[in-house]
Amino acid sequence: MRTMSNMQPNFSTRERIxxxxxxxxxxxxxxxxxxxxxxxxxxxxxxxxxxxxxCKESLIEEVFRRRLDELNRHRLAALAAVITNxxxxxxxxxxxxxxxxxxxxxxxxxxxxxxxxxxxxxxxHDERLRKFLSDxxxxxxxxxxxxxxxxxxxxxxxxxxxxxxxxxxxxxxxMADFGVIKRKNNVSEQSHREQSAQHLVRxxxxxxxxxx
Amino acid sequence: MRTMSNMQPNFSTRERIxxxxxxxxxxxxxxxxxxxxxxxxxxxxxxxxxxxxxCKESLIEEVFRRRLDELNRHRLAALAAVITNxxxxxxxxxxxxxxxxxxxxxxxxxxxxxxxxxxxxxxxHDERLRKFLSDxxxxxxxxxxxxxxxxxxxxxxxxxxxxxxxxxxxxxxxMADFGVIKRKNNVSEQSHREQSAQHLVRxxxxxxxxxx
DNA sequence: CTATGATTCAAACGATCGTTTGACCCCCGA
DNA sequence: TCGGGGGTCAAACGATCGTTTGAATCATAG
Numbered sequence: 086m087r088t089m090s091n092m093q094p095n096f097s098t099r100e101r102i103x104x105x106x107x108x109x110x111x112x113x114x115x116x117x118x119x120x121x122x123x124x125x126x127x128x129x130x131x132x133x134x135x136x137x138x139x140c141k142e143s144l145i146e147e148v149f150r151r152r153l154d155e156l157n158r159h160r161l162a163a164l165a166a167v168i169t170n171x172x173x174x175x176x177x178x179x180x181x182x183x184x185x186x187x188x189x190x191x192x193x194x195x196x197x198x199x200x201x202x203x204x205x206x207x208x209x210h211d212e213r214l215r216k217f218l219s220d221x222x223x224x225x226x227x228x229x230x231x232x233x234x235x236x237x238x239x240x241x242x243x244x245x246x247x248x249x250x251x252x253x254x255x256x257x258x259x260m261a262d263f264g265v266i267k268r269k270n271n272v273s274e275q276s277h278r279e280q281s282a283q284h285l286v287r288x289x290x291x292x293x294x295x296x297x
Numbered sequence: 298m299r300t301m302s303n304m305q306p307n308f309s310t311r312e313r314i315x316x317x318x319x320x321x322x323x324x325x326x327x328x329x330x331x332x333x334x335x336x337x338x339x340x341x342x343x344x345x346x347x348x349x350x351x352c353k354e355s356l357i358e359e360v361f362r363r364r365l366d367e368l369n370r371h372r373l374a375a376l377a378a379v380i381t382n383x384x385x386x387x388x389x390x391x392x393x394x395x396x397x398x399x400x401x402x403x404x405x406x407x408x409x410x411x412x413x414x415x416x417x418x419x420x421x422h423d424e425r426l427r428k429f430l431s432d433x434x435x436x437x438x439x440x441x442x443x444x445x446x447x448x449x450x451x452x453x454x455x456x457x458x459x460x461x462x463x464x465x466x467x468x469x470x471x472m473a474d475f476g477v478i479k480r481k482n483n484v485s486e487q488s489h490r491e492q493s494a495q496h497l498v499r500x501x502x503x504x505x506x507x508x509x
Numbered sequence: 510c511t512a513t514g515a516t517t518c519a520a521a522c523g524a525t526c527g528t529t530t531g532a533c534c535c536c537c538g539a
Numbered sequence: 540t541c542g543g544g545g546g547t548c549a550a551a552c553g554a555t556c557g558t559t560t561g562a563a564t565c566a567t568a569g
Contacts, residue, residue: 098516116329120557130518135558137516207470247496254470255463258419284459288504295503310546332527342548347528349546 099137101127107148111201115145115214146217149206152189152199157225159185168232175236175293179286182229183256187282204257226253237293244297252289259285311349313339319360323413327357358429361418364401364411369437371397380444387448387505391498394441395468399494416469438465449505456509464501471497 096104105127109118120141124131138144163181167173190200206214226249234245259281272280308316317339321330332353336343350356375393379385402412418426438461446457471493484492 114326114328116326119555121555130516131557132519132559133517141557244496247492248500251467251471251497251500255467258466258470259463280459284456285463287507288460288463291507292500292504295499331525333525342546343527344529344549345547353527 098127098129098133101129102134102137102144103148103151106144107152107202108198110145110148110205111198114205120144142213145214148199148202149217150221153221156185156189157222159189160225161228164229164232173236175233175290176286178229178232178236179252179289179293180282183282183286186256187278190278207257233293240293240297248293251292255289256285310339310341310345313341314346314349314356315360315363318356319364319414320410322357322360323410323417326417332356354425357426360411360414361429361433365433368397368401369434371401372437373440376441376444385448387445387502388498390441390444390448391464391501391505392494395494395498398468399490402490419469445505452505452509460505463504467501468497 102123106118106123109123109126112118113122120134121131124134134141134144138147160182163185164178167177167181170177186200190197206218230245230249233249234240234242237245240248314335318330318335321335321338324330325334332346333343336346346353346356350359372394375397376390379389379393382389398412402409418430442457442461445461446452446454449457452460
């Protein structure tokens with residue numbers, strides 16, 4: 086049995102469920118992680134899920150809502166900070182997009198799993214989940230797209246959206262640690278993700294700048 | 298009920314199961330698609346899966362094996378063809394990697410779903426599946442990495458692996474159509490994927506060439 | 510203290526899961 | 540023609556799923 090970093094014994098029942106559910110959804114998928122596994126790992130009664138969240142679907146949405154709001158705020162704040170400088174660069178905007186995800190994935194309360202849950206949600210073609218994400222995330226993407234567009238005036242709109250789509254996919258995969266790259270034992274999780282972000286920003290900047 | 302393109306009524310029971318399973322695994326995940334859904338859609342008896350494949354896990358592996366062998370062969374053949382030309386370019390090597398996946402995703406027998414199944418498998422952190430993929434796919438990645446390395450001599454090995462990881466993630470997402478870009482109604486599926494491949498190759502080439 | 514609402518608990522619900530069974534059918538070689 | 544093996548079938552297996560129930564327990568206000 087692997088360690089369950091997302092289980093704080095002295096937290097409330099509701100919060101323990103959310104933390105463990107996040108971890109297990111990331112590890113086994115939404116259909117693959119049962120409420121019995123979740124409640125057992127969280128050391129709460131099985132019925133607690135339905136008592137506090139109503140049903141499994143609502144628990145899934147709550148796992149998203151808890152982190153996504155925070156991530157959105159950080160990303161938009163970082164973007165706003167960057168564009169106050171009239172000479173802001175493409176790399177800075179990319180960092181505003183990447184770094185909040187990076188930081189959330191390293192916070193002490195175990196947000197690391199959430200990035201993988203997010204990647205899961207992309208892979209799940211479930212229409213309900215996709216609509217939920219679009220409703221709660223779309224406006225952030227649009228704001229970033231506008232800033233990118235101003236920085237890349239030579240790029241046609243269609244072309245820009247294609248490339249941002251590629252960046253999103255690469256980011257999701259990279260942050261979720263799905264790739265083949267395994268960090269070496271002498272590299273901390275923190276610096277691994279830091280490198281991950283730097284490589285991604287450099288790569289994506291070059292890709293976005295490629296002549297149409 | 299959506300259409301089930303992967304169901305050829307006059308094929309054998311075994312082949313109908315494989316085709317439908319591919320489609321449903323892509324749509325709902327491995328845990329999310331039940332054998333009852335598969336057999337019902339394939340219009341075969343429930344017990345046929347266990348008769349022909351033994352168990353669900355073996356069916357999943359067979360879905361992979363059927364397409365992955367072919368994809369690997371096409372990719373390695375395309376790579377071999379490219380490097381016979383001593384002046385082969387980065388774009389050509391990337392095309393050798395991307396285009397076979399593109400073509401398989403458009404063949405008449407419904408390989409489109411397989412690319413999504415592949416992306417699913419990446420998202421599933423299931424250790425057994427990852428080992429299966431590594432065993433049956435790793436050597437292809439290594440061959441491509443060697444050619445890329447020769448084309449980008451200024452790039453450190455570590456740096457190259459980081460970037461190839463990013464390319465793989467972006468490719469997986471792009472080919473699996475997970476992104477936000479929806480093709481317009483006047484654009485055929487074929488030309489949508491063709492564009493997808495071209496954008497990806499251009500983007501990835503620029504990203505790989507970015508100075509370290 | 511007692512009463513009340515919130516929370517936790519063991520137990521069970523019906524539905525669905527993957528898998529197994531044994532009878533049945535069909536086709537082909539002897 | 541008969542026998543047998545490959546294939547299909549309806550039915551059932553035990554396990555596990557998400558959810559519900561009603562009583563036990565807790566915390567807190569009167």
